[in-house]
Amino acid sequence: MSDAATVFSRLIGRGASRAETVGAWLRLAEKLYAQAGAGLGQVSASAHDEALYLLLRTLELPLDSDARVLKKKLTAAQRTNVAAVFRRRLVERVPAAYLTREAWLGEDRFYVDxxxxxxxxxxxxxxxxxxxxxxxxxxxxxxxxxxxxxxxxxxxxxxxxxxxxxxxxxxxxxxxxxxxxxxxxxxxxxxxxxxxxxxxxxxxxxxxxxxxxxxxxxxxxxxxxxxxxxxxxxxxxxxxxxxxxxxxxxxxxxxxxxxxxxxxxxxxxxxxxxxxxxxxxxxxxxxxxxxxxxxxxxxxxxxxxxxxxxx
Ligand SMILES: C[S@@+](CC[C@H](N)C(=O)[O-])C[C@H]1O[C@@H](n2cnc3c(N)ncnc32)[C@H](O)[C@@H]1O
CATH class of the missing domain: 3.40.50.150 (Vaccinia Virus protein VP39)
Known part of the structure; x- marks a missing residue:
């Protein structure tokens, strides 16, 4: 891993230990997307939407969850999983759809890798x-x-x-x-x-x-x-x-x-x-x-x- 990637990876780990809810993770992820200069447009043109999608999928929550989901607290194991997913997305630059193995066109879901x-x-x-x-x-x-x-x-x-x-x-x-x-x-x-x-x-x-x-x-x-x-x-x-x-x-x-x-x-x-x-x-x-x-x-x-x- 390059020096920059190591530093960024540590940043995710540190932030992750403080982000206790889905909403806190979402805010953190948006900042991390900007800091990483993540390329967007494969899943969504918005870092907010893509990060929320990844959070919901990783936590196995419905994609049509309402705003109450933002208050949901994460267990320690869930925080570790979420940090690992954002590390792959933002440090290794793996597209979100390859992480979740799916892509949506309107209502239709397609397997992708x-x-x-x-x-x-x-x-x-x-x-x-x-x-x-x-x-x-x-x-x-x-x-x-x-x-x-x-x-x-x-x-x-x-x-x-x-x-x-x-x-x-x-x-x-x-x-x-x-x-x-x-x-x-x-x-x-x-x-x-x-x-x-x-x-x-x-x-x-x-x-x-x-x-x-x-x-x-x-x-x-x-x-x-x-x-x-x-x-x-x-x-x-x-x-x-x-x-x-x-x-x-x-x-x-x-x-x-x-x-x-x-x-x-x-x-x-x-x-x-x-x-x-x-x-x-x-x-x-x-x-x-x-x-x-x-x-x-x-x-x-x-x-x-x-x-x-x-x-
Ligand atoms: C831009 S992708 C489009 C895939 C899909 N139609 C979509 O919209 O997501 C272009 C596809 O063309 C295929 N391809 C590239 N050269 C080709 C060729 N000479 N003949 C047929 N398919 C080709 C690639 O393998 C790739 O799957």
């Missing part, structure tokens, strides 16, 4: 609120695909949104697909969600889809090395989109030309790449979807434009 990126996608709001607007009302959606599925979370959300559809879930990482298999099973969707190990569509059996959806790796390679330590603990394959971030997106769009129904659409989440996308794929006229926080991170491209595209 170091084999997959922690789910945090705008598709959580786009699938229920906007996706249907882009599909012909009369057409029943029968076949959709989630390319770059990771934990399988978006394939599962798609299967729930389109209860009559078959869903293909594709990833290049066998390790990620092992996690996706756990989630498909726990959500009881084994009959409708099929997992494929493939570099984009290379090894996916021929099929034409109503919807191709993807949250691919899109960080330019140089950005990956500068990410906060917590994010660097996620699989590099899940983040690194090549020199300009577009490696997987280029391949996906080229292959999507022969994989869409005539009324079909492609939806791609691209992080901060809107301007780069608009420049590179001008002919495809990507339409950018508005999200609650106003970010333009997800675009829709329709089959007709893709078919005409000579890219």
């Amino acid at each position: 170091e084999r997959v990126i922690i789910p945090r996608s705008y598709f959580l709001e786009i699938i229920p609120e906007q996706l249907d607007d882009w599909l012909p009302a009369a057409k029943q959606v029968t076949h959709v695909v989630d390319v770059c599925t990771g934990s399988g979370c978006l394939a599962i959300l798609l299967a729930k949104h389109f209860p009559k559809a078959r869903v293909d879930a594709v990833d290049l990482s066998n390790a990620a697909l092992e996690v996706a298999a756990i989630n498909v099973k726990s959500h009881r969707l084994g009959r409708r969600v099929a997992l494929h190990c493939s570099d984009v569509f290379d090894r996916v059996p021929a099929a034409k889809y109503d919807v191709i959806l993807s949250n691919p790796p899109y960080e330019p390679s140089a950005h990956c090395d500068a990410l906060p330590l917590e994010f660097q603990r996620e699989p590099r394959l899940a983040l690194d989109g090549g020199a300009d971030g577009l490696d997987i997106i280029r391949k996906l769009l080229r292959q999507a030309r022969t994989r869409l129904q005539p009324h079909g659409i492609v939806l791609i989440e691209v992080g901060g790449l809107r301007a780069v996308m608009d420049r590179e794929f001008t002919a495809l006229e990507p339409h950018w979807l508005q999200t609650h926080d106003g970010s333009d991170c997800v675009c829709v491209i329709n089959a007709a434009r893709l078919k005409r595209w000579r890219g």
Whole structure:
């Protein structure tokens, strides 16, 4: 352990011996998050919310506990456990979701571990609120695909949104697909969600889809090395989109030309790449979807434009 980590670790131990209630621990944890410069955004953008989540999970208290829980006193053994969890989170920089082995997208819980990126996608709001607007009302959606599925979370959300559809879930990482298999099973969707190990569509059996959806790796390679330590603990394959971030997106769009129904659409989440996308794929006229926080991170491209595209 580095000197700084040892000092910080002692700080947690000292504070822990004084923090007797959940509320006192929460206040202490918030200070420690700030002092440690902890990277946020994997579980929550707020240190308060993430620390409270970790406290409740470690103490095996309900996540929907009301404010009275803050007054709850901890036993000595509980204080030791909580200190150990925050040491792993703030000294070792292990993401909270890897400590609890779970991630939440809305009401849905997914198993996660170091084999997959922690789910945090705008598709959580786009699938229920906007996706249907882009599909012909009369057409029943029968076949959709989630390319770059990771934990399988978006394939599962798609299967729930389109209860009559078959869903293909594709990833290049066998390790990620092992996690996706756990989630498909726990959500009881084994009959409708099929997992494929493939570099984009290379090894996916021929099929034409109503919807191709993807949250691919899109960080330019140089950005990956500068990410906060917590994010660097996620699989590099899940983040690194090549020199300009577009490696997987280029391949996906080229292959999507022969994989869409005539009324079909492609939806791609691209992080901060809107301007780069608009420049590179001008002919495809990507339409950018508005999200609650106003970010333009997800675009829709329709089959007709893709078919005409000579890219
Ligand atoms: C940003 S993660 C998205 C995971 C999941 N869809 C989500 O939203 O949480 C990207 C995923 O793409 C996978 N991946 C990377 N390169 C790929 C490729 N060439 N073909 C298919 N999957 C790939 C990674 O293994 C990773 O699981």
